[in-house]
Amino acid sequence: MDPLYKPQGVEQHWQQTWEEEGLYAADASSEKPPYVIAVPPPNVTGALHMGHALNGSIQDALIRWHRMRGFNALWQPGYDHAGIATQAVVEKELRKEGTSRFDLGREAFVERVWEWLHEYGGVIMGQFRSLGCSLDYERERFTMDDAYVRAVTRFFVHLYERGWLYRDNRIVNWCSDCRTSISDLEVEHVEVDDAIVYAHYPLADGDGHITIATVRPATILADVAVAVHPDDERYRRFVGRDVIVPVVGRRVPVIADERVEREFGTGALKITPGHDPVDFEIGREHGLPEPAVIGLDGRMIGDIPEKLIGLTEDEAADYVVTWLREEGLLEKRESYRHSVGHCERSGTRIQPLISLQWWCAMDDLARPAIEAIESGRVTFHPPVQNRVALDWLHAIRPWNVSRQLWWGHQLPIWYCPDGHVVCAETEPDACTECGSTELRRDDDVLDTWFSADLWPFATLGWPDETPELRAFYPGDVNSTAREIIFLWEVRMVMAGLELMGDIPFKDVIIHTTILAPDGRRMSKSLGTGIDPLELIDEHGADATRYGLLKMSSTQDVRFSAQQIEEGRKLANKLWNASRLLLMAGAVEPDARPSSVEESWILARIDATRAELEADLAAFDFAHAVEKLYHLTFDDFCDWYLESIKPRLGEEDVRATAFAALERLLKLLHPVMPHVTEEIWTNLAARESRLIVAPWPEPQTWEGEFEAIENAQTAARIYRRSGVRIRLTDDSARIFEAVVRPTDDGHGDVDAERARVQKEIDRAERMLANEKFVANAAPEAVAAEREKLAQYVAERDALA
């Protein structure tokens, strides 16, 4: 064994061995209780980033821990087809080749996407392997697998039959770059510098004008009204009369609506139902027309002056402003900063426009989900996220589920020439209403999240009644980043309750976002990303896992290389501690303690086991990992190994040491699987792997308690001061046990005595304070008395 632990070859070896030996595999026919986590399916086009690495470390720690505890642990792997992202990648390729998806046609394009995926896609599972993630790789699923497509279709038909899916011409978020609508959740609001234009709309009867303010002058061409607040004195006399829309010269009414803010702008709002969500609502209520002047490609269309057709919105805006100025209708133009929706995928400014889309009414789906979260059947961690999820659910709005893409799940919707709609799981022969056989399938595909919502059960074979579904549903935990709480987590709860009649998981971990060291987001475009694969390369997967878990928190944290470094040191320390014992000669482990130091270390390990379990159960990985570090460095190495070092020649001393080491390795395994397994095989010839070794049982310590306590007190004083305290009877032995025999320091007895005296003074002062004794909680007073007694004891020991 090399004194320097080198993770590189070791880690690959174990990753391969574990998988080959089938130790990652869950068994649907097992008698053991199940423990299930479905991995958030990464984009099939994606590569491992810091978020995946952190989340992988979290999930694998839980999975490995439960596997050792005797659970039938399933960590379900797989990919998401990521409609928009994947289609965009392939379209970019095509553009380079000087062609387009339209040249290829739908079928050939989809074929092309598959080809691309077979060549370049699906690399992340390999990267998860190199992190040591014990996913059941044999069970890999893809949201575009035939079986999965069937599940998605079933889901859609189910919702349709429930009457929750409907087709409507409504205003949507249109991305002219992706050429599709996107849902509200995929819109990112970004602060933008714009110009706001104040324009006069003359009254049709020549009696003055109303001034409106707009940041999008081109949409003036699609105005159908001007709205004012019903209680606004300034405009009351205009309501019911007509104004003339500039440029197009259209006569439109002045209407009253409470949604108009009197204080904002001029208090008069131009109404453009075709290109603004609020205006759309107002327009619908007032029965106004909904003309469009901006097309799906972002260029000007419609009933507008000929020369404007085909211009961009900006060009048209320039024309309109110039026109206003020349006609004397431009009051002013000011710079204006406000927040504007952008497509989170392409970064393009969202164009609100009216389009015929499929929508899903969410209220009936939301209700059971609300109940599930309120009752605690599904719990988010940290708990503040329960509130976040509930707030969203309470204000839920219809979901635009159709996308104007080709890559994805095509809607199981057919239309006949008479306009009848047929929704069916398989292609129908004829229209169910009129019998027409000339059916045309809807071109659109479903929102990627529509299929992702079925992930916890479609991966297990739903809608078929498979053994897997019976064995592994509902699952236990789901872990993700904050940004997909609504997009995915909450909707999975809705889908699970609706289709399976049960929640998909009990606990949702919303993990930390790891920021770049400078506090910005890690992102490729900013150049702030840190590649976890490089960390693994350099420091090892164990160190990386440790470091990431140490960084995890309930808040966002900055990446710090120090934490990874700490993990590397821990692995190396463990390695060398094992070397020490192995070089002295391997023997059969024997956990029966025969000295106080042996009782002490076994007690320490057991106490840490209990703390560790509590931390893991609370999904507090940073604290879990910190305790492992201290157990290894301080307790096991600095105290225990140093104290037994002179007696390592004795077999029974080593026997206990190996027993203690085995337990230590077990506790560390969920976090640092590779180095622990590597040491494990060196310990003794054994059949089983550490990955499936039983988790340590709680220990009982009859009759040893007092001795252990005393040992700990002695250790504490010695550590603090270097002072060797004098103890009586058996305690003298304890003292020898916990003081490093190689150490000859005596410390400064006077200084230590002074320190203890200070503590005594403090405690006495508090207890002398009548108000404290009278007002403080009795336990607090008692605790203070106890401390006083303890320090008095220490002082006596120092005498």
Place this chain on the structure above:
RNA sequence: GGGCGGUUAGCUCAGCUGGGAGAGCAACGGCUUUACACGCCGUAGGUCGCAGGUUCGAGCCCUGCACCGCCCACCA
């Protein structure tokens, strides 16, 4: 605009229902007695963002303010 979170040692972060300010790293000093210099022993370092308040007692509770960040949002 609404909501949530943060501000603690040079850095990254802990500090449970209010009762002695912590860890790791970095810094400094000392250790080449063979597990580990990716080590060991030790030292120093903080008006807990600011200002008030409640309390016997506040990093923790309340109010206000200042920055930083996130989520949600139909103010043109």
